[in-house]
Amino acid sequence: MTQSHEKRIDGMTTKQTFFGLLPEEVKETCKDRGIPSFIGDQVLHWVYNKNILDPAKMRNIAKKNQEIIAEIFDFSLFKSVSSLMSHEENAVKNNCVLFDNNIVECVVLKEKKYNTLCISSQCGCPVDCKFCLTGVIGFKRQLTAHEIVAQVVYSHSIGYAITNIVFMGMGEPLLNYENVFKSIDILTHPKTYNISKRNITVSTSGYMAGVERLIKDERFVNLAFSVGMADPLRREQIMPTEKRNPILTFIKVVKEYQSMHNRKLTLEYTLLENVNDSEFDIKSLINLSKYLNAKINLINLNPHPKIPYKPISVKKLHQIRDKIKKEKCPVTVRYKKGQDISAACGQLGESYL
Ligand code: SF4
Incomplete structure (x- = not known):
């Protein structure tokens, strides 16, 4: 074999974790054990097309x-996994207990014609955005590629075929670059789920070295940038990452990245009452959107007792949306899905608390 592969995190088995392997690696491993490689293809078909995980x-x-x-x-x-359905039946949260007893959460967002999976890339998160519950629980560890892909396989196994993936669950995906992109390579492979690369979005809090690596590797993905606040002088209050990854430098790197391909860029903006909702804040956001030619996605805060901020009123949310529209910037409002089961944006990590 040309490379060593992942093993299960609790060390209780020496077997190779299947879902961290590319199809070529599955076949190569079969060959190493004297099994013709076409059998590897058959195994892949049973697993990814028929949901059969028992040889x-x-x-x-x-x-x-x-x-x-x-x-x-x-x-x-x-x-083990426990799943919770929201009252409106448009979101399902899976609390996945890993083999070392850490927990990750992923959320199926049901649309009429397709299902999106909001996926986790780390257990907890080291970035500590002040409006996010995952930031409150802190960083536990990186997820392996197997554990990332397993979130999709599990969702399929309970009846939700996943066509779209957003890396917006627990963690900063660009801080777990190797495993995140290995999992993307696996999930988009024609011999697995063959998910279109155009249907995968990676969200970042603005981790500069991550986007620099995307440029170097010529890895082109839909990027979502969680802005928090466009004003560099006050951004650090709610996003301590500003100190190491200043937004003014970061957006230049993103601009360069965007000039290399035609995938989408979205600015995610979580609205916090009296913190980032002033005329000046919204004007700064509009300027950023124009500079980067990016769509704005407004998210009203999903409140939680552990988060020291409040959402804005619906009236104000609509006023802000209309103001952005008037400036001819593309804008959407992400309406809350799964808030009653703590599955909405920024709410993942409840099971730790
Ligand atoms: S918003 Fe994202 S990057 Fe920030 S703390 Fe939460 S999970 Fe981490």
Whole structure:
């Protein structure tokens, strides 16, 4: 084998974690164990097309080979999972207990014709945005590629075929670059779910080195930038990352990145009453949107007792939206889905508390 692969995090099995492997690696591993590589294709088909994770049920594979497959690969997703459906039945939150008892959450957002999965890239988050519950719980550890892909596999297994993925769950994805992009390579592969790269969005709090690496690697994705506040002088109050990743430098790097491809850029803006909702704040946001040629997505804060801010009124939210529209900047309002099950934006991490 050309490279070493992930093993399960609790070290209780020496098998290779299946969902952290690209199809080519699955086949190569089969070959190393004397199984023809077409059997690797059959395994991939059972897993990703038929949701069958037990080799003994892969009917067109000989019993002897089923046994070897079961010896080589670990198909287990999580230690346990509990799922909660929102009252409006448009969001399902999965609390996934990992094998070392850490917990990650992912949320299926149901649309009429497709399902989006809001996925986690880290257990907790080190970035500490003051309006986000995941920031409150702090950083536990990185997720492996297997654990990221497993969130999608689990959602499929409970009946939600996932067509769109947003890395907007727990964690700053660009701080877990290797595993996040390995998982994207796996999920977009024609022999797995074949999810379109255009349907994948990576959200960042403005981690400069991450976008510089995207430029160097020529990795082009839809990017969402969580602005917090466009005014550099006050941004640090709600986003301490401003100290190391100043917005004025960051946006120049993003501008360069955007000039290299035609994927979408969205500015995520969480509205906090009397903090970032003034005329000046919104004007600064509009200027940023014009400079970067980016769509604005307004998110009213999802309140939580651990978060020291309040949302703005619906009337004000609409006024801000209309003001942005008047300036001819594309704008959307993200209406709350799953707030009753703490599955809405910035609310992930409840199970830790
Ligand atoms: S908003 Fe994102 S980057 Fe900021 S603390 Fe929450 S999860 Fe981390």
